[in-house]
Each structure stands twice: as C-alpha cells, then as structure tokens.
Amino acid sequence: MNIFILTSGKYGSRIVNNIAQRGFASSIVGIHEVPEDLPEFIDDVSSYIPDNLPNADLILSLGLYGDINMIIPAVASNTGAKSIIVPIHDPKQIPLGLQREIESEIGSAKIVFPKPFCSLEPVGDKYIDKFAEYFGKPELKIEFNDLIKHVEVKRGAPCGSTWFVAEKLENVPVGEAEFEAGGKYHNYPCLASMSVDPQVGDTILHLAGYKIKEAVKKELGFAAKSAVVDEETCEGGDNCDHICYDVCPNVKIGDETVKIKGNEKAEIDAQSCGCCEICIQKCPFGAIEIEDKVNIKKSE
Numbered sequence: 001m002n003i004f005i006l007t008s009g010k011y012g013s014r015i016v017n018n019i020a021q022r023g024f025a026s027s028i029v030g031i032h033e034v035p036e037d038l039p040e041f042i043d044d045v046s047s048y049i050p051d052n053l054p055n056a057d058l059i060l061s062l063g064l065y066g067d068i069n070m071i072i073p074a075v076a077s078n079t080g081a082k083s084i085i086v087p088i089h090d091p092k093q094i095p096l097g098l099q100r101e102i103e104s105e106i107g108s109a110k111i112v113f114p115k116p117f118c119s120l121e122p123v124g125d126k127y128i129d130k131f132a133e134y135f136g137k138p139e140l141k142i143e144f145n146d147l148i149k150h151v152e153v154k155r156g157a158p159c160g161s162t163w164f165v166a167e168k169l170e171n172v173p174v175g176e177a178e179f180e181a182g183g184k185y186h187n188y189p190c191l192a193s194m195s196v197d198p199q200v201g202d203t204i205l206h207l208a209g210y211k212i213k214e215a216v217k218k219e220l221g222f223a224a225k226s227a228v229v230d231e232e233t234c235e236g237g238d239n240c241d242h243i244c245y246d247v248c249p250n251v252k253i254g255d256e257t258v259k260i261k262g263n264e265k266a267e268i269d270a271q272s273c274g275c276c277e278i279c280i281q282k283c284p285f286g287a288i289e290i291e292d293k294v295n296i297k298k299s300e
C-alpha cells in the first residue's frame, strides 16, 4: 500500500513519526508539509496543490485547517488514490459544510473523517481498512491476574498514545487499570482539542479518552464505572423522545453506546460509556445513574 501524506503542524508530524516508526516507513511515498499560518478562507487553493505527486493508494490529510483542505480532491486525483482519511481533532478544523464540499469533489473515491483519529474502524474500503488493521480505535490483548501482567497493542491510536499507555499499565491493579489508562493518555499528551465540539456535545479529547478506556474494559470484562439505566424508572418513548440516545457523544460519532430496546426502554453499553453524565442530566425521569463495577455484556 502506497500512502501519500498531507500534514500540518505538531499534530500531523507526531502521526507521521508514529506510523513510520511502526513499520509503515516504506509505505509512505511522499509527504507534503502545509504551512500552519495560512488564512482560514482561501478563494482559490489551486496554487497550493503540490507538483510532481507520486502514485498512491491512500491519502492521509493530517491537521490542515479551513479552506486549504480543498486541495484534497486534487491531490487524490493526481495521485490516483481512491481512499482518503481526514481525521478531525479540533472542532474548528473542517466544518461540516466543508466536509460535504470535499466529498462532492472526490468522485468515486472513499473518504472518511474519523473524529478523533483513534475512533477509526474498518469501513469496507480496501486501503482504509488495511490502514485500520494497525491504526485507529485501540484494541488490546491484556494478560492479568490481580495485576496487569502484559499488554499487547493489536491496534493503536495513530498518534502513538496506545503504545505509551500499554507500557504504563503493566503491574497496575486490575481495578485501577481503566482510570490509569485514562490518566496516562492525558500525560502522553493527546493533542485533540479541549473545546466542546458542537456536533458532539463533548470535547474530542474526551472522546479519545473513552476509546482507550473502552479497549481496557473490553479485555477486563468490566467497567469500573458506567452510566446504567434503571429499567423500572425509564419511561422511554414519546414521554422523553429517547433524549439519552440523542445526546450521547459516542452515539453521535457512530458508536452503539445507547440502544433503544424493543420495549422502548434505553440500555447503555458499559464497555463504551465514557461516564460523561450528559444523559443523566438530560433524562427527564432521572432513570440513569452512575454505578461502580458494571459487568460488560458480550454482544449477542
């Protein structure tokens, strides 16, 4: 797989370094550094399109802000790439309207905008999925007894934070591992924005934290804390319009953290719940509360 990378700033360079270090250096056929100080609004981006582009299968566009992102369709076309990943780490980076404009210009190519990059999972596209085998939503294999013995990264955040966290988890008591993972990824530090994303209702930094904690919970079989719906109190249906579903930040980025069951009542997936408590504040019937040590239900 040949990867061509558009990158700008510290966010982009960290990802380039990580994927190169982790065995993908020979797949990178070109890197074009976009200056950080470009204006947000650019009438005509054609003078910014790099010359002499190599053939590529996959384009990664990392950390470009505003209209300069409109070079992506031309870069894809000139490299022949049909697969494009444009991670979003800041709500100001590429407004939804601009995303739609880019999509309308790329023809039959497949483009995804994972928010954050460490939420990327396979999407049914040959090259995006090949990349997502190694990089994207964290997946771990954890050996443990009372303590975490060994952590193997099966898929890691493209920025490298998962490998950092994995190393720090060894010898941590199992009951503390989820919170330790959340703390250590902050120490890395994650470069996602701390501003609330208006489309999600939470910060992209928090979403990234939910993903690494989810990987730990999945392996250990329980959540140290999770929002839980009380089936008796839940009045799901016309009375509340299932607002818990509508406000959950994970649901908004495509996860199944809140499900509405056949009887109209809500159910929360403890594995992916980030304990943001937004649903608790919004449920008009007070049917959701945070519980400790919630077992993970295995999907049927």
Ligand code: SF4
Binding pocket: 229, 233, 234, 235, 236, 237, 240, 241, 242, 243, 244, 245, 264, 265, 266, 282, 283, 284, 285, 286, 287, 288
């Ligand atoms: S938990 Fe609250 S908001 Fe969600 S479906 Fe039940 S009553 Fe409605």
Ligand code: SF4
Binding pocket: 227, 247, 248, 249, 250, 257, 258, 268, 272, 273, 274, 275, 276, 277, 278, 279, 280
């Ligand atoms: S606390 Fe509620 S809104 Fe927040 S992640 Fe969990 S289910 Fe979603």
